Amino acid sequence: MRILYYSFSCAPCAGSDEGLGWLWPFYMRNDHEVYVVTRKDRKPQIERYLKDQNITNMRFFYCDIPDWMNFYYKTGKGFLAYQKLWQYPAYGMIKKLHKKYQFDLIHHVSTTDFRLIGFVYKLDTHYILGPLGGAQQTPAYLRDYTKNNSREEKMRALINRLTISNPGYQKAINKADYIFLANKETYQYIYPYIKEKERCRLLLDIAIDKSKISPGEDTGRQKTDRKTDSIADQDKVMTFIWSGRMVYRKGLELLLDALDCIDRKLPYKVVLCGEGPEMEHLKELSREKRLEGHISFTGQLTYEKMQKN
Structure with a gap:
């Protein structure tokens, strides 16, 4: 065809x-x-x-x-x-x-x-x-x-x-x-x-x-091993990545309000990748909510750099 x-x-x-x-x-x-x-x-x-x-x-x-x-x-x-x-x-x-x-x-x-x-x-x-x-x-x-x-x-x-x-x-x-x-x-x-x-x-x-998708690996571990790993993983930082143009329609202000409701002691991090007219406003809002330890702004990244994040 x-x-x-x-x-x-x-x-x-x-x-x-x-x-x-x-x-x-x-x-x-x-x-x-x-x-x-x-x-x-x-x-x-x-x-x-x-x-x-x-x-x-x-x-x-x-x-x-x-x-x-x-x-x-x-x-x-x-x-x-x-x-x-x-x-x-x-x-x-x-x-x-x-x-x-x-x-x-x-x-x-x-x-x-x-x-x-x-x-x-x-x-x-x-x-x-x-x-x-x-x-x-x-x-x-x-x-x-x-x-x-x-x-x-x-x-x-x-x-x-x-x-x-x-x-x-x-x-x-x-x-x-x-x-x-x-x-x-x-x-x-x-x-x-x-x-x-x-x-x-x-x-x-x-x-x-x-070609960018890595297939999952079967480690062959027993359920008891996975249970032990899950306990150890509780001390790790869970990282979320968002990518896009920072405009009001993307709902990032809503995201910051949601993060404001989460216990600050929980080990998590949110990485916001991109630029746009809302960027400075969102940075100021994250400072007001004291989210600096949990949220970071990378600015616009190339496709190659995004793959490494």
Whole structure:
């Protein structure tokens, strides 16, 4: 089967959307003829990896909006607008590629935002969407955690409603052979608008490189040995790692409130990896709650460094 992957975010040796956009075609290449359209800033990293690993059964095509209007590359701001604008040149390129290669299937795998699915549904071929997310809303009983961002919450809800009520959007999602949703909230939001319900499925948007998973080892110890070990382990520090962009919607302030309820004598540590507009506020909050001995901030780490944590 000849498959085109529509991957705005795509990079080897990465997590999150980048890993998702990379690993779908990476693993499918062994059984199918794989093509990928992604943005041009990923080209050096992707081409270097393909060369180093001697991978010849993945074909990449790079496109982007004009440099003069690409404010995201210049300032690092306006990522949502950049993602939206990128859909236009991407569709133009995919349309030309489809005319040349006649893809059996086009899979929109990234972005995972349900509001940004592009225009490839207009092409005459099989079509898969997702896994998509983004329709989650803060529950009423947790609204205190969004009080400083109420305007953004309302704008997000408005954009969601405008998106799902758009006839063109409804046509796009109903053209899909399958539409995968990453969480129950997005599933429940979109499901009523899907005419053929069996096409709508839940699928986590988690990308895992199988080579990074260490299989469990069978030590052959008796139950008495494991019981002795569990007693010794009580003196060890249990460490939790969180990774992501520090924005209010991630619920990190709620996490700090939860940690504030735990006995300070318990041996645990929480490591927060990443950056974002909430970082300094969270650091100050952890100091106010006297959690410094249990929580640490690493800042943004590379994928390689994350593997060593």
